[in-house]
Amino acid sequence: MSTFNELSQTVNQWVRWMRFQRSLTWAARGLTLGLALGLAFGSLGLWQVRLLRGEFLTLIGTLTLITPLLIGVIAYLWPIQTTKAARKFDRVFGLNERVSTALELHQTQRHSKLIQQQLEDALARAQNVKPSRDFPLRFKPIEGTLALILAVMIGLIWFRGETWFAAAKQARAVEVAVAAQSQQIEQLLTQIQNNQTLTEEQKQALSEPLQQALNDLNESPSLENSVSVLTSTSEKLQALSDPQAQQMSQALQQAGQNLASQEGSPLQSAGQKLAQGNAVNAANELKNIDVSGLSQEQAQQMTEQLQSMAQSVQATNPQLASQLNQAAQALQQGDMAAAQQALDQAAQQLTQAGQQVTYSQTAGQAAQQMQQGAGQVLAAGGGGQQANQGQDQSGQPGSSQTESNAGSGESGSGTGGSAQSPQTGNEAGSAPIPQDNGAGNGGESGYEQIYAPSLLGGNGGPSVNLPSSGEDGSTIGQGPTTPSEPGQSLVPYSEVYSQYEAANQHAIENGDVPFEFMQVIRNYFNSLQPGGFSRNFRSK
Secondary structure (H helix, E strand, O other): OHHHHHHHHHHHHHHHHHHHHHHHHHHHHHHHHHHHHHHHHHHHHHHOOOOOHHHHHHHHHHHHHHHHHHHHHHHHHOOOOHHHHHHHHHHHHOOOOHHHHHHHHHHOOOOOHHHHHHHHHHHHHHHOOOHHHHOOOOOOHHHHHHHHHHHHHHHHHHHHOHHHHHHHHHHHHHHHHHHHHHHHHHHHHHHHHHOOOOOHHHHHHHHHHHHHHHHHHHHOOOHHHHHHHHHHHHHHHHHHOOHHHHHHHHHHHHHHHHHHOOOOOOOHHHHHHHHOOOHHHHHHHHHOOOHHHOOHHHHHHHHHHHHHHHHHHOOOOHHHHHHHHHHHHHHHHOOHHHHHHHHHHHHHHHHHHHHHHHHHHHHHHHHHHHHHHHHHHHHHOOHHHHHHHHHHHHHHHHHHHHHHHHHHHHHOOOOOOOOOOOOOOOOOOOOOOOOOOOOOOOOOOOOOOOOOOOOOOOOOOOOOOOOOOOOOOOOOOOOOOOOOOOOOOOOOHHHHHHHHHHHHHHHHHOOOOOHHHHHHHHHHHHHOOOOHHHHHHHHO
């Protein structure tokens, strides 16, 4: 048994060396595989404009390190049958099947002198084997060459891919800007839903374009689509705002300041709420006033306040002014019931006015935020910088052209050149002026008649008689085509529109169109859409 145990230990050592050798071999192959995966995924990320320079390096390094390590561990732990390993060792080490035969004879559990001698012979020959010498590590040159080629290709992308990394950085900035705008839209939706002043219909009207914009940004967060979505949403929200509501808000605040300045007056509390811009709370204060409990002096003071308030809002809210005047007249006449009823109706009108003001202000503020968001997304994509560079460059040719024209006018004097295509004089050389040269004409020459037209109707001119127009409506001076036969377009309008629209979208995405003119151009192309032009024409 001791002989077999020693032989088993020797075989186990060979197996461990075999595992180690196999692990290193497959780890080297895993390195090549990791480089190939890194190059593939890195190139795909750059093609999709998603990887920054640091992320590209991290991806390559991670795959290059993890892949060979993982494959090497799997190769080392992969099970090896001892019998098959012994046969391979006999073949590699030239043992003539001694070790494998000894292991097989031991498995039969027979004990004889012949078997013992065979074990001793196998052990003696096995102890003379050195695996590192007789079974060394071997690597294929083609695998190393392939790994080197992949490494060189990755290095070229790293050092020469500045354009790709810059585009990825720009795309990432756009992605971050779009995500910020999406978060801002979510905050706006929350604020609208939590606003107690707005009605449910107003909340729904404000939330619909914002929710649609949020869905569109999540589905396609590209630069052009995001700018288009934010701009169109701004237009929709701006259409919901009412310019007259701002004037009405200012009128109510002015009236509230006048009321709040009168200490101890019946409408002082309502005036304070109006001065703060809270018309709904002011309406509640107005509704809670019990006119039957007012003294004669307070009733007279309240009458004057209602009349003053009605005069302030007459231009912006005639209905509210009418109710306030009715309440003032009822108080002046001593009809408290009618005054109370008119005051309640005025409170309702004031509530509606406050809701309308809040609705319009919310829509206007949201529209402004969407427009600013579109500008931020465009700036993140480099559109603002490109537009500024385009404006700077557009001014340079004009100045240089002016200077060029000025210089050409001075150097080309006396040549008779036109202003559109100036002919500049030859630059003076460094050679000395030759002697005995004749005097020049000083740039003057005799007048040469180029064209002398003959006037129609003059003496000696051709006689031209125009045919008289008949009463039957015949056309005079009929040319090759007549007005009754209009020409036909050879290319359908709907087929060429997509080409111009694609050029327009490309210019907007690259920032060639200044931001302040972007919406104007977008509206122009929207009006030219096939089927949309006829509808716009009929609506006008």
